[in-house]
Amino acid sequence: MQEEAEASQVFTPEMIDKIARIWTRSIITLIDIRFQNVTSQYPLEQYKMPSSMFIYTYGGEAQIQLNETTFGMERFGLVHGGKGSLLSISPKGEIVKTFLVFYKAESPLFFKKYLQLLLEQVNPFVQQFGYTPSNPILLLDWFQQMMNGWNRGKAMDKLQAKSFLYQLIHRVYRDFESGEIRYLQPDPACSTKIYLDKHYREPIMFQEIADMFGISGGQLTRLFKKKEGMSLQEYLIQRRIEAACHELKHTEATIREIATGSGFADEKNLFRMFKKYYKMTPSDYRKINALSMQVDGIDNDYHFLYNEGELAGLVKTYREGESTMFGQVRSKEMILAATISLMLLLSACGSGTATNNGGTVNPIPAQTQQTKQPEVLETRTISTVKGDVEVPNNPQRVIVDYLIGDVVALGVTPLGVARVARGEKEAVFANQITNSTKIAMEPEDVMALDPDLIILAWGDENYEDLSKIAPTIYVPYGDMTTEERIHFIGDVLNKQEEAKAVLNTYVEKIEEAKLAFQNAGLSDVTVTMGEFSDKNNYIAGSKHAVGELVYNELQMKAPSKVQTDIIDADKYWAEISMEVLAAYMGDYLISLGDTEVPTDNAVWQSVPAVQQNRIVTVDNSLSWSTDIITSSALIDYIVNQLLALAK
Structure with missing residues (x-):
């Protein structure tokens, strides 16, 4: 079937390889195994899954629903869903038999960053799928043995149950790899269309829909466009305009009431869509x-x-x-x-x-229109590396990528934010963006928020698409000093005076820090920063966010090897083996990220800075961004830590 063929494309060989790597390097905890006879008289309805789950049903026909996705099962079916999913099982006959396997996945410390990169591309623990296994009888035997061992309760029996879980996982992805399986559910595009038809009047985040299937927003967009011939956003706008047209024809509701009732952000958004279409x-x-x-x-x-x-x-x-x-x-x-x-x-x-x-037909003069139209915003022209961009004089709906702290510092609360911080800890300005929507910087998600200005600072691969949604300013932050960047963003937001005030405060903080170092005798010490472990050590240069601050702004000195091999070579950082690590070590060390430094390694313990406990640990919430709020907090933290160690 065409639907099955398209659904199978979700599990490409490259994706299956990434999924296998994630399962291999993750910590899997088997939480519970249950068996249940589900009858047509008492179906399972809207059960909120407390963890990730495998659901195996057999013995009759049934409909299995996960969130908005319905799987049609005939004799055997294996379904997977993530924590928080709503599960319903409705037998078409009298009864279906069901195994439920609950598990939890965690990232070990050693592989945390590696797994994080993979999980950003595909997350098998929340991935939603359903299919008929290639060998359903074998899987039935595994599920039965798994539950028997779990119920016996002894440690060795539970270990055996966990081994069956791994065999199950391996078999599932071998089935996907073969490509010769029958999916129970049409591909994500079909389910997404059903979801949009039902919820188009509500605020929609396409990434949240993609998360239901464990795929990226971009992949969902491609699957949807291939099947429907239009993008997700185009389809959503079409549904909303259809609803608005019906209300305009058949009701006396105001334009504002119709806009809100049809799913548009406001009257202005409906006005713009009508003018466009x-x-x-x-x-x-x-x-x-x-x-x-x-x-x-x-x-x-x-x-x-x-x-x-x-x-x-x-x-x-x-x-x-x-x-x-x-x-x-x-x-x-x-x-x-x-x-x-x-x-x-x-x-x-x-x-x-x-x-x-x-x-x-000549346009109708404005004075004959019964409804007052939204005012046209006054604009200014900003010169950027991408050319001149016309921006609103007073933008109200700003989306910011990465440099959120710069915008917040200038007194603007973003409507949407992307790439707020890396790791589990919150950004230092988290309390100031509690009402901002966190999004992926995908055109579909950005368009859903209806911005009037986009500030892009991470990469320009989406620039052309984003600039079609709203005026888009690309900030080449790596090529700008803090002063240049704040003045530039101040011009974009029409906050020139605020930019001057913010920079004056920042410069004063830098000078106070230098004076504090001088008074503490730290002006001539050397500092090395990086991520350290027993096997791999990454030493940062002045292009790193923290390196820019420490070496260029605070003007602290780097060891000669760091200066020549990394800073002068214009490297972000360099991987240094443990054997030559000592040559790169300064009087003080700044450990970046949330990983713990090695403790038992002999080479590491021979470093004077380690022996004298002159190590400052900076977590990801302070080392991720170069924005001025984060940099200010980082200056305070580093100064306080170094002064404390110097005593």
Whole structure:
């Protein structure tokens, strides 16, 4: 089946390899194993899964639903879902037999960063799928033995149960690898369409939908566009516009009420979408459709001839989802021209004219419109590395990527934020963005928030797509000093005075830190920073966020080997083996990240800074970003720690 073929594309060989690596390096805890007879009289309904789960059903036909996804099972079915998923099982006959295996996955400290990178691409522990196993009888035997061992309760029996779990996992992905399996559920695109049809009036985050299937937002977008011929956002807007059109035709609700009720962020958003797709305002659309119904009611002698088309079908799709009024059929143009002519007469407006010979219709003067339209924002032009960009004078709905602290420092609370911090700990400005929506910087998710300004600072691969959504400013932060960057973002946000004040405070903090180092006798000491472990040591240079601060702004000195091999070589950092590590060690060490430094290694213990306990540990919440709020907090932390160690 086509649906099955498309669904199987989710599990590519590359993805299966990544999934295998994640399972291999993760800590898996078997939490519980249960067996349950589910009857048609007492189906399992909306059970909130307390952990990740494998569900194996057999013995009859049933529908298994995980969140918005429904799996149709005939005789055997294996389903997987993540923690928090809502599980329902409804037998079509009298009964189905069900095994439930609950487990928890954690990242070991040693592989934490490696796994984090993989989990950003695919997360098998929340991945949602259902299929008929290639050898269902073998799996049934494994599930039975797994439950028997678990119920006996002895340590060796539970160990055996866990070994069966690993065999099960291996078999599942071998089945996916073979590509010769029958999926129980259409691919994620089908489920997403069902979800959007049901929830289009609500705020939608496409990444949250993608998370249901354990895939990236970009992959979900590609699958959806291949199947439906349009992007997720285009489909969502289409559903919302359809709802708005129905309300405009058949109710007396205000434009604002219709916008909110149809899922648009506000009246301005509905206005903009109508101008884009219909080339008219919602009020004009309401007038035209009201008058068209009057025209349809006139005696047939007064009708223009046309080819059985209807006035409601005046929208024609072209290019990438855009729409235009006026189809190619001349009779439709005549009907529309007559309708607008009648509308102009009724509104006592003599300045607009219409033609019925293929010509265009002049826009209706603003003073004749009954509904006040949103004001056009005044704009300014900002020169960027991507060219001149026209931005709002007073942006209200700002989305920021990475340099969130810079925007917050200038007195602007972002509507949406991406890449807030790395690791489990919160960013230092977390309390100031509690009302901001955390998103992936994917065009679909950005568009859903309807921004009026986007500040992009991590990479420009999405720049072209984002710039089609709203004015987009690319900040090449790695090529700018803190002063240059804050002045630039201040210009973008029209916060020039705030930028000056923020920089003055920052410069004062830098000078106070230098003076404190001088008074403590630390002006000439050397400092090495990096991530240290028993096997791999990464020494940072001045291009690293913390290195920029310590070496360039605080002007602390690096050991000669760090200076020549890393800083002068313009490297972000370099991997240094344990055998030559001592040559790169300074008088003080700054350990970056949440990993613990080695304790039992002889080479490590021979380093003077280690022997004298001159190590400052900086967690990810302070070492991840170069924004000015995080940098200010990092200065305070490093200064206080070094001064304490110097005593």
